Amino acid sequence: MSYIHLQNVSKIYNSGQSNEIKANDNINFDLQAGELTIIVGESGAGKSTLLDILGGMDTVTSGEVIINNEKISNYNHHQLTTFRRNSIGFVFQFYNLLPNLTARENVELAAELVPQALSVTDVLAKVGLSERQDNFPGELSGGEQQRVAIARAIVKNPALLLCDEPTGALDYHTGKKILKFLQDFCHSKNKNVIIVTHNQMIKPMADHILEISDGKIKHDEINSHPTPVEEIEW
Numbered sequence: 030m031s032y033i034h035l036q037n038v039s040k041i042y043n044s045g046q047s048n049e050i051k052a053n054d055n056i057n058f059d060l061q062a063g064e065l066t067i068i069v070g071e072s073g074a075g076k077s078t079l080l081d082i083l084g085g086m087d088t089v090t091s092g093e094v095i096i097n098n099e100k101i102s103n104y105n106h107h108q109l110t111t112f113r114r115n116s117i118g119f120v121f122q123f124y125n126l127l128p129n130l131t132a133r134e135n136v137e138l139a140a141e142l143v144p145q146a147l148s149v150t151d152v153l154a155k156v157g158l159s160e161r162q163d164n165f166p167g168e169l170s171g172g173e174q175q176r177v178a179i180a181r182a183i184v185k186n187p188a189l190l191l192c193d194e195p196t197g198a199l200d201y202h203t204g205k206k207i208l209k210f211l212q213d214f215c216h217s218k219n220k221n222v223i224i225v226t227h228n229q230m231i232k233p234m235a236d237h238i239l240e241i242s243d244g245k246i247k248h249d250e251i252n253s254h255p256t257p258v259e260e261i262e263w
């Protein structure tokens with residue numbers, strides 16, 4: 030059984046109206062446990078919609094979403110909240126940190142949500158922020174803020190880490206470090222990481238590549254020899 034299974038998944042906005050949009054249009058794919066997956070496509074292709082569905086932040090119009098043997102497409106609001114809290118780490122393009130909490134406090138807040146949290150001190154060390162943990166987000170660089178956001182996501186020890194354009198606000202070298210961290214995290218911990226991007230050049234880093242266009246999966250490829258991020262130029 031695949032770790033993630035999507036069958037005939039559609040998400041239609043403004044259904045039946047003149048401005049109807051098929052953001053996701055009959056999507057089918059399977060992801061195996063431990064895969065780093067890149068979902069790539071142009072702006073408006075339906076990437077964020079798909080990521081939100083996988084993370085239980087949005088619901089499907091039709092179709093089935095099964096994650097770790099749980100049919101989350103049948104979940105009610107309360108079940109989705111529990112699923113998100115316990116199983117999902119989410120990394121956003123613009124970090125979404127709480128500005129009035131220090132780096133450490135941002136991570137602690139997430140750790141308090143779940144029973145299986147990792148050590149806040151260890152996770153901050155892992156992302157290289159031990160020295161900056163008492164700084165507020167406004168005192169940190171973009172790369173440092175994104176590392177706080179990643180620490181906040183992984184301290185929950187989630188089975189599934191979802192990243193929506195995680196390097197979109199970062200310069201080339203900082204972005205590369207963040208992608209290397211995500212690749213190492215996935216492969217060393219055997220976790221599932223899904224990265225949404227419009228950057229075709231980073232596809233070789235993934236174990237699994239899904240190309241999306243007009244809400245449809247246009248290409249589904251397994252890469253049995255992913256390239257280490259440090260060897261990719263873009």
Ligand SMILES: Nc1ncnc2c1ncn2[C@@H]1O[C@H](COP(=O)(O)OP(=O)(O)OP(=O)(O)O)[C@@H](O)[C@H]1O
Binds near residue numbers: 070072077227
């Ligand atoms: N809440 C909504 N109501 C109506 N239309 C929406 C809504 N959310 C997204 N859409 C539309 O669905 C389509 C897919 O949007 P989505 O955000 O998933 O694309 P994306 O590939 O993530 O784009 P980007 O890279 O620009 O973020 C777009 O046409 C968008 O305008």
